[in-house]
Amino acid sequence: MFDIKWIRDNAAAFDAGMARRGLEPQAAGLIALDDERRACVSSLQQAQERRNAASKEIGKAKASGDEAAAQALIDEVAKLKASLQAGEEQEREVSARLTDALSRLPNLPHDDVPDGADESANVEIRRVGTPPAFAFEAKEHFEIAGIAPGLDFERAARMSGARFVLLKGEIARLERALGQFMIDLQTREHGYMEVSPPLLVRDEALYGTAQLPKFAEDQFKTTDGRWLIPTAEVPLTNMVAEEILDEAALPMRVTALTPCFRSEAGSAGRDVRGMLRQHQFWKCEMVSVTTPEASLDELERMTACAEEVLKRLGLAYRVMVLSAGDMGFGARKTHDIEVWLPGQNAYREISSCSVCGDFQARRMNARYRPEGEKGLRFVHTLNGSGIAVGRALIAVLENYQNGNGTVTVPEALRPYMGGIETLGAR
Structure with a gap:
């Protein structure tokens, strides 16, 4: 199993090692999956931040007597909750695909291992x-x-x-x-x-x-x-x-x-x-x-x-x-x-x-x-x-x-x- 952070920082060396194993370049596909995972995480963080902020605004709206604004915020929080649940499921699915892809790749040969296909x-x-x-x-x-x-x-x-x-x-x-x-x-x-x-x-x-x-x-x-x-x-x-x-x-x-x-x-x-x-x-x-x-x-x-x-x-x-x-x-x-x-x-x-x-x-x-x-x-x-x-x-x-x-x-x-x-x- 490999550290995706290491692969991002050493993509050329990683692909060179995979080539010695007889495999096509792998780093770009793995990094793309990791980018997708990171985008999911970022989106979730933004949604969570907005949900927290909206929840606080509900109390302020009610305190000021603005029931319409409070209800709008309540509806927004409900949508954000559903969005977060869907986003979390998507993040789990992408992470699972990344982990599975990493787990199917062989170890990198040591530098002093002779090259050869068989x-x-x-x-x-x-x-x-x-x-x-x-x-x-x-x-x-x-x-x-x-x-x-x-x-x-x-x-x-x-x-x-x-x-x-x-x-x-x-x-x-x-x-x-x-x-x-x-x-x-x-x-x-x-x-x-x-x-x-x-x-x-x-x-x-x-x-x-x-x-x-x-x-x-x-x-x-x-x-x-x-x-x-x-x-x-x-x-x-x-x-x-x-x-x-x-x-x-x-x-x-x-x-x-x-x-x-x-x-x-x-x-x-x-x-x-x-x-x-x-x-x-x-x-x-x-x-x-x-x-x-x-x-x-x-x-x-x-x-x-x-x-x-x-x-x-x-x-x-x-x-x-x-x-x-x-x-x-x-x-x-x-x-x-x-x-x-x-x-x-x-x-x-x-x-x-x-x-x-x-x-x-x-x-x-x-x-x-x-x-x-x-x-x-x-x-x-x-x-x-x-x-x-x-x-x-x-x-x-x-x-x-x-x-x-x-x-x-x-x-x-x-x-x-x-x-x-x-x-x-x-």
Whole structure:
């Protein structure tokens, strides 16, 4: 969400930022709406002033015995009342249109974000680890002989439809082990406070993190008007909605291991096989709330926290900075971490860490009180996967597969697996 006053003062810079997002100039239309709103407000003020003055004149007219003048003034006040009611409704309608228009525009890219329309313009920052070299042809996770029985897509489809899987036995335990390993790492070593948040939220929460109104079709809505969370970013970030924090309380770092639910409305035909793109999945989410001065450093820290998961699991990956055209709606700058998947012979996204500036804070009215200052400022928010459990499960299965159809359990997960070292052995 943007400040219309800032747009009025920085129209060219605003349109330049929108152009980097692939959008036509927006400032003129927004300013015209704001002009209309201001005209309504001015008209209301004038009408109210005249109504107050006329009300006083009524008493004077009656005191002087001029009943005709008093009645004329009474009639004028009645008309002004009706005019004010109509004007207030018009002002509310114009303000709503302006707010809606502002809420549908993406965040402005940070200056050091690369230009480009899509993922082809993303820039690689670094690669870590070496992809495994197999003496056999690497298989995708659902093709590994010893693992395939634990991935039941058929039964899941019968009860829930496409893009669901029923994990069984050792594979279900491995998924649970991955999630526990991640949340333990982020809380015990990286200083994030664990939170168990609601999985159902109201419109206001999704609006605050910018999933609404633009991306309603990507969410699941319940019959009572609540929404299933697409990511724990939503409840974690909304912990500071409508609050004023002390600067001493920042940065606030929280994490949660939760199921996530996405309709995948815009992904028809993509990754239809296997577990890569599901309607329901587990994810360890990290959220930070910081001062504006610290937010870019916090992005680097958060990215490192996500990377550490892959380092401990012994998985090769690369870190990308996304181009302006490939970033998420609410992000100012995003680091994607892509893990190596031998079955696809490609790097695929497993974590996305973004700094949003005050974009979400303005929508949530989340502010802080700077030390030594009288005024309030909007906080900066960040979010990142620490990491996506389902994709980590795929990565472990594919990178640790053996030629006989079994999978070796990474050392870091064995304490969570009761000492099991090999999956799929017969």
